Amino acid sequence: MKQFVIKEFLHIFRDVRSMVILFGMPLVQVLLFGYAITNEVKDVKVSVIDQSYDYASQAVVNKLFASGYFLKGEHISSTSEIEESFRKGENKMVVVIGPDFAGKLETGQQPSIQLIADASDPNTANLLVSYASGIINAYSRELIPAANIPVIVPESRMLYNPSLRSVYMFVPGIITILLMLVSAMMTSISIAREKELGTMEVLLVSPLKPFQIVAGKVMPYVLLSFINAGSILILSYYIFNVPINGSLLLLLGETILFILLALSLGIFISTISNNQQTAMMLSMFALMLPTILLSGFIFPIENMPAVLQWFSLIMPPRWFITIIKSIMLKGSGIEYFWKETLILAGMTLVFILASIKKFKIRLA
Amino acid sequence: MGNNEYVIEAENLVKKFGSFVANDNLTFKVEKGEIFGFLGANGAGKTTAIRILCGLLLPTSGKITVAGQNVYTQTEAIKKQIGYMSQRFSLYEDLTINENFRFYGGIYGMSRIKIKEKTAEMLDRLGIESLKNSIVASLPLGIRQKLSFSVAIMHSPQIVFLDEPTGGVDPITRRQFWELIYEAAAKGITVFVTTHYMDEAEYCNRVSIMVDGRIEALDTPRNLKDKFQAKNMDEVFLKLARKAG
Amino acid sequence: MTDISVYGEGLVKNYGKTEALRGISFSVNKGEIFGFIGPDGAGKTTLFRILTTLLLPDAGDASVEGFHVVKDFRHLRTILGYMPGRFSLYQDLTVEENLKFFAGIFKADISKNYHLIKEIYDQIAPFAKRRAGKLSGGMKQKLALSCALIHKPEVLILDEPTTGVDAVSRREFWEMLIRLKSQGITILVSTPYMDEAILCDRVALMQHGSIMASGTPDEIMSSYPHRLFKISTDRTLELLSLIRKMNGIHSAEMFGSDIHLSVADAETGIEEVGEYLRNYGFTAEKPEEAKPGIEDCFIDFMKLNQTG
Known part of the structure; x- marks a missing residue:
């Protein structure tokens, strides 16, 4: 058993490709997503339709453009021109200040202020809106310092992509993808490789039990996946200030559960594929694409056709993303996602049982 | 034979990879219509030499012509004049016999009519016209092997290179295969065979034996056996290789 | 005790419509080198996979050292040494690492069994730190044999060990087998090369999933x-x-x-x-x-x- 694990580590460390996938990917993915997204908000063209044009509304406008994030874009005078200017790329966001802004503020009413963003690039749009909201809220606190609730509540609308996710959403997504990749794909490929090269024959003829073969193959990947998830968390926490609002222990626990699930999936895939290529294809189509497309990582589940929504229910990543989002971003405890946790645990059990049943003590 | 028309001429062929000398001053000539065995242990430099002769690899130095063409400058012309068959890659198993012939004929720019003619001729020779629409994977190994050879010579190349052509086939099929080779040679196609199975060497007109990048012996099997006082080529080879090791 | 080591009777194996074995019967005595001689597709590999417990026969019975290949497969796996057709080494591990690994999975003590492989392994020991993938064919073969022997198997089953190996290495390999035989190990070997038959004590000539003839090479040749x-x-x-x-x-x-x-x-x-x-x-x-x-x-x- 010890020899087996040693051997497995040697395989991984000697293969440049696996090393790149294992250690390069997390770094590259986090940095790519992180920088591509955060650094874009600078000097973005924004236009204001000020229907009040009073001292208060002008003050808001001045605050916005003094922030350094926004530049005055093409002037538009009515809301009907918004779409046109988005399409031409002249503006990325339009701030619409309703009539009688100052008057409403003075009388304690909620003044109307709308942020309309071009969400064809959802991440930028989201950032723009949250920055603008932040500036407006700061101004409102300046006006009435006593009030805890913001007086001005900007109403934001995302054109082209109404349900938008935050930058932070990518971190849970990346962790999920990488765990799937490392755990499921790499284990399935490494087991399939033994079959392809004929070494599996020798292993089977040895006194090793199937359980030992599988455990020996899987153990290094548990460790590496865990290190991977950890490094992504550290990277995103320190470089991009992605918060971990909930319990770190709980987060790591759930991560281990998901790693086990991914590994059992990987083993299952390897039991039904005879060479590396099949294992690779199966992992790609059965794991990676659904993870990316159906888990809600990129496309919101609520917007999918009903059939795909149903389909997404059996996607393990969907549940895991929900869980880590809750822990990291909302800071919730297990009481809020015990159901999801149970589902993941159940799936793990099913795949482990299926793999044990399918793993042959003989050839074909 | 005997009219001294050479289709392969190598003079002081040298190929180095860095400081490693894979081919050390090879000099040999192969006559038109000759069956030339190219023997050597694993790593003796056979593969390198063949790649050079096929125009896949440039030699470091030496004067080499294949089918009258210079291997430094006329590799494209060489490729048109040679055929190649190896144990590993020969026919597309998921295509039918006909489709394989059409594909290979097409590669060498043969006309549709010519391909049809050649296919019919070769299948007739093998006595398997009825199988022309069968998927290759469904055919017995022996037939596949003979088909690969037929495909390799369908464009009437001047030289055909065979890389361990009869490994693992039964003794009857192997003889049928060698009869095909003899027939091709009689038609003027030069056959260049590499193998490390010495009984294969016994079928060749002349063999060269490579040891550590050099040609240590080159003669007819009979002369070699006399010279080394050996019962068979296996012994000749062992004597040569062990002397070197 | 009987002096039969490996025994098969009426072994049948089909893959779909392909009949790989059509009722094969044979017996191998203890301590002999028994050769299965036949071309690719004769059924040699299928037969060896049944004997090494990797495949279940569709019909027939087989046993190795008195242990049934289906019922006693767990025990059989501890006493068999097996070298499949393709060299089943880890190409990315070094010579030494391969040997350690195979000793490890059989829970064998390398130093205790070293005498068995000494003569073979000594020849590749200078390359102990070299990766198996970078060895020559002959050296790979020696390493694979060392790995198959390190747990001191009672029966050694070698599937086409000399295919793709040059004449010198082939000769050396057979010399090694003959020395191993003198240590009392029963050896089953398959080969498509007829000239290797005379190096075996007894052979079975195989074709299309059947044994056409068996006996000592002399018996077979004199029956022509x-x-x-x-x-x-x-x-x-x-x-x-x-x-x-x-x-x-x-x-x-x-x-x-x-x-x-x-x-x-x-x-x-x-x-x-x-x-x-x-x-x-x-x-x-x-x-x-x-x-x-x-x-x-x-x-x-x-x-x-x-x-x-």
Whole structure:
């Protein structure tokens, strides 16, 4: 058993490709997503339709453009021109200040202020809106310092992509993808490789039990996946200030559960594929694409056709993303996602049982 | 034979990879219509030499012509004049016999009519016209092997290179295969065979034996056996290789 | 105790419509080298996979050292040494790491069993730190054999160990097998090369999933039913087609630049064949009496099976 694990580590460390996938990917993915997204908000063209044009509304406008994030874009005078200017790329966001802004503020009413963003690039749009909201809220606190609730509540609308996710959403997504990749794909490929090269024959003829073969193959990947998830968390926490609002222990626990699930999936895939290529294809189509497309990582589940929504229910990543989002971003405890946790645990059990049943003590 | 028309001429062929000398001053000539065995242990430099002769690899130095063409400058012309068959890659198993012939004929720019003619001729020779629409994977190994050879010579190349052509086939099929080779040679196609199975060497007109990048012996099997006082080529080879090791 | 080590009776195995084994029976004595000789597709690998507990036979029984290949597979796996057709080494591990790994999975002590592999392993020991993938074919073969032996198996099963290996390494490999035999290990080996048959104590000639003949190489060769002549020639093809037309000829086949011809009746002798050839202008070719080899026998059995 010890020899087996040693051997497995040697395989991984000697293969440049696996090393790149294992250690390069997390770094590259986090940095790519992180920088591509955060650094874009600078000097973005924004236009204001000020229907009040009073001292208060002008003050808001001045605050916005003094922030350094926004530049005055093409002037538009009515809301009907918004779409046109988005399409031409002249503006990325339009701030619409309703009539009688100052008057409403003075009388304690909620003044109307709308942020309309071009969400064809959802991440930028989201950032723009949250920055603008932040500036407006700061101004409102300046006006009435006593009030805890913001007086001005900007109403934001995302054109082209109404349900938008935050930058932070990518971190849970990346962790999920990488765990799937490392755990499921790499284990399935490494087991399939033994079959392809004929070494599996020798292993089977040895006194090793199937359980030992599988455990020996899987153990290094548990460790590496865990290190991977950890490094992504550290990277995103320190470089991009992605918060971990909930319990770190709980987060790591759930991560281990998901790693086990991914590994059992990987083993299952390897039991039904005879060479590396099949294992690779199966992992790609059965794991990676659904993870990316159906888990809600990129496309919101609520917007999918009903059939795909149903389909997404059996996607393990969907549940895991929900869980880590809750822990990291909302800071919730297990009481809020015990159901999801149970589902993941159940799936793990099913795949482990299926793999044990399918793993042959003989050839074909 | 005997009219001294050479289709392969190598003079002081040298190929180095860095400081490693894979081919050390090879000099040999192969006559038109000759069956030339190219023997050597694993790593003796056979593969390198063949790649050079096929125009896949440039030699470091030496004067080499294949089918009258210079291997430094006329590799494209060489490729048109040679055929190649190896144990590993020969026919597309998921295509039918006909489709394989059409594909290979097409590669060498043969006309549709010519391909049809050649296919019919070769299948007739093998006595398997009825199988022309069968998927290759469904055919017995022996037939596949003979088909690969037929495909390799369908464009009437001047030289055909065979890389361990009869490994693992039964003794009857192997003889049928060698009869095909003899027939091709009689038609003027030069056959260049590499193998490390010495009984294969016994079928060749002349063999060269490579040891550590050099040609240590080159003669007819009979002369070699006399010279080394050996019962068979296996012994000749062992004597040569062990002397070197 | 019986001195039979490996035993098979009526073994049948089909893959879909393909009949890989059509009822094979044989027995291998303890401490002998038993060769299964036959071309690719004869069923050698399938047979070995059944014996190594990797496949279940569709019908028939087999046992190794008294243990049934299906019922006692767990125990069998501890006493078998197996080298599959492709060299089943980890190419990215070094020589030493491979050996350690295989010793590890069999819970074997390398130093305790080192004497078994000493002679073989000593030759590759200088390359202990080299990756298996970078070894020459002959060295890979030695390493694979060392790995298969390190747990001191009682029976060694080698599937086409010499395929793709050069003549020198092949010779050395057989010398190693003969030394191992002297240590009391029973060895089953398969090969498509007829000339390796004479190196075995006993052989089975296989074709299309059946055993055509078995016995010691001498028994098989002396059972050859025809008189055999050998003719050396430079005009192989012409001579071959000429001889095949002659009356009283059973068969004529190429053996390198020689032709082996077997005669069908007692009336056709060297004189008659010689005269026939001279009549057609072949004056240099002289038939001489020849002793049949395993390959002559194999061809004869194949023809017998085709017609019968």
